Amino acid sequence: MRILIAAGHVIDPSQAIDGVFDILIKGRKIEGIYPKGKAPKGEIDRVIDARGMYVLPGLVDMHTHLREPGFEHKETIKTGTLAAIKAGFTSVCAMPNTMPVNDSAGITEYILQKAEEEGACAVFPIGAITKGQAGEELTDMDTMRNAGCVAFSDDGFPVEKSLLMRRALEYSKACGVPLIAHSEDLSLSAGGMMNEGLLSQTLGLGGIPNTAEETAVFRDIALSELTGARLHIAHVSTEGSVRIIRAAKSRGVKVTAETCPHYFSITEEAVKGYNTNAKVNPPLRTERDVKAIKEGLRDGAIDVIATDHAPHSKGDKMKEFDLAPSGISGLETALGLSLRLVDEGVLTLTELIRKMTVNPATILSLNKGGLKPGSDADAAIIDLKKSFNVDINQFESKGKNTPFDWWLLKGAVVVTVAGGKVHRW
Ligand code: DOR
Numbered sequence: 001m002r003i004l005i006a007a008g009h010v011i012d013p014s015q016a017i018d019g020v021f022d023i024l025i026k027g028r029k030i031e032g033i034y035p036k037g038k039a040p041k042g043e044i045d046r047v048i049d050a051r052g053m054y055v056l057p058g059l060v061d062m063h064t065h066l067r068e069p070g071f072e073h074k075e076t077i078k079t080g081t082l083a084a085i086k087a088g089f090t091s092v093c094a095m096p097n098t099m100p101v102n103d104s105a106g107i108t109e110y111i112l113q114k115a116e117e118e119g120a121c122a123v124f125p126i127g128a129i130t131k132g133q134a135g136e137e138l139t140d141m142d143t144m145r146n147a148g149c150v151a152f153s154d155d156g157f158p159v160e161k162s163l164l165m166r167r168a169l170e171y172s173k174a175c176g177v178p179l180i181a182h183s184e185d186l187s188l189s190a191g192g193m194m195n196e197g198l199l200s201q202t203l204g205l206g207g208i209p210n211t212a213e214e215t216a217v218f219r220d221i222a223l224s225e226l227t228g229a230r231l232h233i234a235h236v237s238t239e240g241s242v243r244i245i246r247a248a249k250s251r252g253v254k255v256t257a258e259t260c261p262h263y264f265s266i267t268e269e270a271v272k273g274y275n276t277n278a279k280v281n282p283p284l285r286t287e288r289d290v291k292a293i294k295e296g297l298r299d300g301a302i303d304v305i306a307t308d309h310a311p312h313s314k315g316d317k318m319k320e321f322d323l324a325p326s327g328i329s330g331l332e333t334a335l336g337l338s339l340r341l342v343d344e345g346v347l348t349l350t351e352l353i354r355k356m357t358v359n360p361a362t363i364l365s366l367n368k369g370g371l372k373p374g375s376d377a378d379a380a381i382i383d384l385k386k387s388f389n390v391d392i393n394q395f396e397s398k399g400k401n402t403p404f405d406w407w408l409l410k411g412a413v414v415v416t417v418a419g420g421k422v423h424r425w
Helices: 077-086 105-118 141-147 162-175 198-203 210-227 239-250 261-265 287-299 331-343 349-356 358-363
Strands: 002-012 017-026 029-035 046-049 054-057 059-064 089-094 122-127 151-153 179-181 231-233 255-259 379-389 408-418 421-424
Touching: 002 029, 002 349, 002 379, 054 349, 059 077, 059 331, 059 349, 059 358, 077 089, 077 105, 077 331, 077 408, 089 331, 089 379, 089 408, 105 122, 105 141, 122 141, 141 162, 151 162, 162 179, 162 210, 179 210, 210 231, 210 239, 239 255, 239 287, 255 287, 255 358, 261 287, 261 331, 331 349, 331 379, 331 408, 349 358
Parallel strands: 002 046, 002 054, 059 089, 089 122, 122 151, 151 179, 179 231, 231 255
Antiparallel strands: 002 017, 017 029, 054 379, 379 408, 408 421
């Protein structure tokens, strides 16, 4: 099967491509990129007319909660990957806070097997740092890496014991994979439920100070510096974290960082009315933090935009604010929210796509995120002129928990090609 994506504006930061090109796909691979009209003639089974559209490498989400095994009422590998491809993502990295936790090669193999059978796109498991994510005993990272884990994280929970975190970094370094830190000092967040400040006081909700994140980011970076291990900071939400990461990078520490669309799109104000769909960990912060996150994205302190797609069931989120779980269903709004950064002049389109493709792929050593000949045929075709209203009823994800319902976003995904398979929306 040969498919021609004709005359689209191709942006592929991995090979500094920004212009109108034809892309030829053969089977599951990219055959080549050619100047418009110059693709070799020969048998072509399908032509996708991409005139007036942007053609991007399939997006890579390095922070996704697929919930399977164990929480299939929230999401499954099938529904999560369907949500991904609808949103232009063709690679998702599955966080280990499932039930059982992905803390052994057997679970990793199960996830990969399920993804092979039912997944709509590539799934890369992230293994737990500690057994059961209990923060006491390290997992067998080497065996899990061999089974297919691309990184290790206790996401959802920090590794509280500093010596254990040190050993985890040493171990992950020996395994050649990065550690993804959920940096949070639980004694400072003290069971809080939203950002600490006037609003948390007014609402009578326990607050989580910025410092709960920043002291942990600082510790994790110090340990990365000590061990020389690669550290990736997940879901950065505060001004101070951006500053600490920027300073560490300037010293040459092997640290990278991600933020998520909700941390640069809305503030703690979204929690007003006790809106559990705006309850997320780390919490939504203030305008000042939002500004700093954007600056971090602009100057490179933050390398990646990840979704932290955290689907929860309606019943879970219908609970009172303090009982409802944290998390936002993020895949299906990620690109539209991120494209606002281009309109605002924070990032160029190329820089934005870099943070959603080649940067996460490079951090995790995935052979993804680009359209080089020979690479997997993963691409997203988007219409930047087309706006759409977010509509949870149209979500492929089981998780309808978003504070962005009915937002008007620009940049509709019209076609996703995942492993050579074409999905048109
Ligand atoms: O809000 C969050 N939800 N933050 C996390 O770190 C975990 C995630 C989840 O698994 O629901």
